[in-house]
Amino acid sequence: MGEVAKLIDVTKCTACRGCQVACKQWHDLPTETTPDKTKFAGSYQSHPDLGPNTYTIIEFIENTNENGTQWHFKKTGCMHCTDAACILVCEKKALSKLENGIVYRDMAKCVGCGYCAQNCPFLVPKVNPKTEKATKCTLCENRVEAGLKPACVSTCITGALDFGPREKMLEIAKNRVATLQQQGMTKAQVYGEKELGGTHVIYVLGDAPEVYGLPADPQVPLSATLWQKYGKPLGAAAFCASLGTTLFAFFLNRKKDLAPKLHHHEGGKSHGV
Amino acid sequence: MAYSDNDRFPRFGKAARVVHLTHLVSFFVLFLTGMSLYFNFLSPLNLIFGGANAAKLIHRIAALVFFFGPVLAIILNPKGFALVLYQITHWRKEDFHFIARFFHKFFGQPHDVAPQGYLNGGQKLNTYLLGFGCLGLAFTGFVIWFPEYLPNWLVLWCYPLHSLLAPCLTAVVLGHAYLGSFHPGSGASWEAIWGGSLSRAFAEHHHAQWAQEVDIKLGRVKR
Ligand code: HEM
Ligand code: SF4
Numbered sequence: 086m087g088e089v090a091k092l093i094d095v096t097k098c099t100a101c102r103g104c105q106v107a108c109k110q111w112h113d114l115p116t117e118t119t120p121d122k123t124k125f126a127g128s129y130q131s132h133p134d135l136g137p138n139t140y141t142i143i144e145f146i147e148n149t150n151e152n153g154t155q156w157h158f159k160k161t162g163c164m165h166c167t168d169a170a171c172i173l174v175c176e177k178k179a180l181s182k183l184e185n186g187i188v189y190r191d192m193a194k195c196v197g198c199g200y201c202a203q204n205c206p207f208l209v210p211k212v213n214p215k216t217e218k219a220t221k222c223t224l225c226e227n228r229v230e231a232g233l234k235p236a237c238v239s240t241c242i243t244g245a246l247d248f249g250p251r252e253k254m255l256e257i258a259k260n261r262v263a264t265l266q267q268q269g270m271t272k273a274q275v276y277g278e279k280e281l282g283g284t285h286v287i288y289v290l291g292d293a294p295e296v297y298g299l300p301a302d303p304q305v306p307l308s309a310t311l312w313q314k315y316g317k318p319l320g321a322a323a324f325c326a327s328l329g330t331t332l333f334a335f336f337l338n339r340k341k342d343l344a345p346k347l348h349h350h351e352g353g354k355s356h357g358v
Numbered sequence: 359m360a361y362s363d364n365d366r367f368p369r370f371g372k373a374a375r376v377v378h379l380t381h382l383v384s385f386f387v388l389f390l391t392g393m394s395l396y397f398n399f400l401s402p403l404n405l406i407f408g409g410a411n412a413a414k415l416i417h418r419i420a421a422l423v424f425f426f427g428p429v430l431a432i433i434l435n436p437k438g439f440a441l442v443l444y445q446i447t448h449w450r451k452e453d454f455h456f457i458a459r460f461f462h463k464f465f466g467q468p469h470d471v472a473p474q475g476y477l478n479g480g481q482k483l484n485t486y487l488l489g490f491g492c493l494g495l496a497f498t499g500f501v502i503w504f505p506e507y508l509p510n511w512l513v514l515w516c517y518p519l520h521s522l523l524a525p526c527l528t529a530v531v532l533g534h535a536y537l538g539s540f541h542p543g544s545g546a547s548w549e550a551i552w553g554g555s556l557s558r559a560f561a562e563h564h565h566a567q568w569a570q571e572v573d574i575k576l577g578r579v580k581r
Contacts, residue, residue, distance in 0.1 A: 174517070176395050176396070176398050177395075177398055178398060196395075196410040196411065196414065197411070197414070198395055198414070199505060200517065202505075203505050203510065203513050203514060203517075204514065204517075208510070217411050217414070306514050308514040308515045308517065308518050309514070309517070309518075311518050312517055312518030316518045316521055316522045317396065317397070317521065319522065320396075320522045320524065320525035320526055321397075321525060323525055323526045323529045324525040324526075324528055324529050324532075326529065327528075327529030327530070327532045327533060328529075328532055330464075330533070331533055331536045333465075334464050334465050334466070334536060335536060335540055337465055337466060338465070338466035338541060338542050339542075341466050341542050342542065
């Protein structure tokens with residue numbers, strides 16, 4: 086199989102949250118117990134944010150515009166980007182790209198530095214403070230390998246979730262957007278085709294990305310690129326140059342007797358100390 | 359008081375000496391525990407500390423010593439700190455004279471030196487580099503320690519800054535450590551930072567102006 090993708094059609098989601106449960110079940114994840122991950126935020130949303138034990142949530146978004154108030158349900162999780170900032174900043178190679186496009190997560194290598202969590206344009210990975218490991222949606226890479234669909238997709242009853250070859254998912258998404266636009270949702274659009282080199286989670290949105298809390302033009306942070314591509318070699322060069330110079334001076338001067346003698350000078354000539 | 363060849367020149371107070379030592383050790387530990395995240399191939403360094411997670415914890419403990427040590431020293435000896443501040447904010451032509459000949463000194467080549475004050479030009483420059491470098495590392499370090507409480511853009515820029523400052527500051531420290539420990543005749547530097555004072559020979563040679571000031575202050579007159 087070439088590149089794969091998960092399709093999330095937010096216009097079909099009814100917020101049953103079966104996918105949230107299926108995800109927890111497949112990954113054997115406990116409930117979130119810390120108050121900040123479970124606090125009541127004044128809506129029907131289950132958790133305020135993704136968490137180390139919660140790889141996907143349905144966000145409940147109320148949007149008021151000239152057409153009145155709409156209630157959107159948006160499934161949130163890892164986007165499996167082609168240009169993945171998390172992979173760029175992970176020095177431990179705990180995150181890597183599979184051939185099928187999945188951003189693979191190797192928990193054994195992770196040390197929980199949290200660089201990925203902060204540099205992700207969608208702030209998806211979360212570090213579990215107990216295990217000191219970063220976690221996120223895996224797109225059920227082991228199920229996919231076995232020819233199954235991700236757990237969330239296989240449980241979705243409304244057809245809001247789909248999974249398959251990326252090209253096919255894009256085609257379905259585009260057709261759906263065309264239909265939605267005919268029905269009057271003029272701002273309906275595909276999200277993820279070109280963003281960050283093309284993501285492997287693709288959205289059908291009924292409105293502009295910002296309405297769903299998605300950045301209109303997500304980018305790998307400039308600071309991350311400068312850090313990894315230029316800063317590190319530069320720092321290493323500065324260190325090596327200093328070490329080399331110092332060692333050179335050490336061997337050059339080692340045998341010299343440059344210790345100052347008492348000669349009651351008036352601050353005149355010195356002989357190289 | 360009579361002048362003697364065996365006179366000592368008091369240089370560093372107790373607080374400064376103790377903190378210089380803890381700062382030295384904590385810096386070294388911070389460097390070693392940080393580098394495995396800089397280049398993955400340096401991960402074997404973590405074996406010294408008992409694994410990656412232990413190294414991470416030790417980086418944080420050493421960071422506290424690294425930051426609060428000097429803060430404590432300043433509180434305990436504000437006068438000493440004021441003296442250093444005065445020195446580094448008052449530049450004289452002798453300082454530039456010294457800096458112009460720094461590499462002659464570093465590589466042990468013959469050169470003339472104008473009489474220097476309490477700190478020579480190189481030491482003043484070093485104080486700036488190390489002072490701001492350490493402050494920068496501490497600030498960026500604390501930011502990336504507590505990212506969840508701070509704006510994302512700040513955290514994002516502190517990563518490359520911390521990462522770049524660490525090897526660059528270590529580069530400066532290597533030169534500083536060489537001059538203070540392995541350069542011929544540098545045993546005297548350790549006398550000062552360990553015991554607190556300098557010999558007449560070293561003080562007069564390296565800090566002629568200051569040596570004269572001390573002699574006058576202590577009434578040590580040459581007969
Ligand atoms: C108050 C002082 C400092 C604090 C609070 C601090 C804190 C941190 C933190 C939180 C990290 C992120 C990785 C982790 O979670 O362990 C880090 C990384 C690092 N630290 Fe520090 N640190 C301090 C001083 C230093 C010093 C003095 C050095 C070296 C001379 C240093 C070298 C490094 C290096 C090399 C990294 C990895 C950078 C990278 O991934 O590119 N740190 N530090
Ligand atoms: S937290 Fe783990 S996965 Fe994320 S960047 Fe650090 S080592 Fe890599």
